[in-house]
Amino acid sequence: MFKLNDIIRPNVLKMKPYSSARDEFKGSANVFLDANENNLGSLAGNNYNRYPDPHQKKLKTRIAEVKGVKPGQIFLGNGSDEAIDLLFRMVCRPGQDSMLHLPPTYGMYEVSANLNDVALQTVQLTEDFQVPVEEVLLNVKPTTKIIFICSPNNPTGNLIEQGGIEDILRAFKGLVVIDEAYIDFADARSWTSRLHEFPNLVVLQTFSKAWGMAGLRLGLAFASEELVSVLDKIKPPYNINEATQELALQALEREEALKDMIEEIVQERELLMEALLSMPVVEHVYPSDANFILVKVGNANEVYNYLLDNGIVVRNRSYLPGCEGCIRISVGTLEENQILLKALVEF
Structure with a gap:
């Protein structure tokens, strides 16, 4: 008790x-x-x-x-x-x-x-x-x-x-x-x-x-x-x-606006996950119930630094137990997500 x-x-x-x-x-x-x-x-x-x-x-x-x-x-x-x-x-x-x-x-x-x-x-x-x-x-x-x-x-x-x-x-x-x-x-x-x-x-x-x-x-x-x-x-x-x-x-007092924002973020999350799966640099995309995605890539440090050099900040989580080789990507706007995907294609 x-x-x-x-x-x-x-x-x-x-x-x-x-x-x-x-x-x-x-x-x-x-x-x-x-x-x-x-x-x-x-x-x-x-x-x-x-x-x-x-x-x-x-x-x-x-x-x-x-x-x-x-x-x-x-x-x-x-x-x-x-x-x-x-x-x-x-x-x-x-x-x-x-x-x-x-x-x-x-x-x-x-x-x-x-x-x-x-x-x-x-x-x-x-x-x-x-x-x-x-x-x-x-x-x-x-x-x-x-x-x-x-x-x-x-x-x-x-x-x-x-x-x-x-x-x-x-x-x-x-x-x-x-x-x-x-x-x-x-x-x-x-x-x-x-x-x-x-x-x-x-x-x-x-x-x-x-x-x-x-x-x-x-x-x-x-x-x-x-x-x-x-x-x-x-x-x-x-x-x-x-x-x-x-x-x-x-x-x-703006609960309806909140619902609209959440719906848009979730839609962008699903589209981003689908696009990431087709990237040669991406080895695995983990399921997400949040506004971010954990992604396993070939060389997390290299990918992280490359994105940073291109003005894109993600989170390098590769040093955490169970997340070896992973970066964490927050779901951005449609435009931001397209910039990210374009950079990963060019990596």
Whole structure:
């Protein structure tokens, strides 16, 4: 039986959160002299002289409507990287506890673990980039507090099979974090629909990919209200700036435009994959449920440098275990994709 308090660090359970001026003030007022702001205004305009809502109440309410969850099940971070870091701080004792990840996968899990002095446990994905469930569970130790599963996985692009994730959620007594940064491009239901089933489930999403807001840095973590309340307790008080909150609210009113963009990207992905298969330099194109494609080529370093010399930037993933000889290509516009294909033909 999973109990959140059993895995939260004792010092986190005891700590009191920072109380900001906006936390202490309740009700309405016309004169604000509590937060040492510049009351003359802001050189940036738009009332940016005032601190933003530390709890992002309006934004969470709107996101909850779109995602079909409760506002209390949403944590908003400065990118999903902030949520990843805070999850480590919440449950992992530095120098004592460990996490388990499944390479090839998103590199920030490892970076954040190292930063927080959390030991790395590694179980490699299978040849078809799926989770070897039995091996994962055999490697779980009493010190293992978090398992990270990226689905669709970065850099491989594929969804992780649902049944295997279910088995891990049921058997593991720590947090299972499913990173769904690319879920909008996949024909699959989000794990947010199953939060009520698994108290140890955390789902990460982002506004950086499908929503096209990478420059604004807005990440999401969905979990039980109990878990989210702990993340809120340990986050910086004003971690989401006012401009990001305002622009995200505007974006959330344009769901139809989002659907059109996703449809166009998926169509371009399929056309790009088909074209890549006919290239002599391409040895294999991996299936993708994301907005990028993992491609095995004859000489990844050579191809990468050649494309770079021609003003085309892709990602060289050939040094990652299981991705030998591979480059990762983001799906561009029709014009950008044609420029890429032309360069590969001429390689």
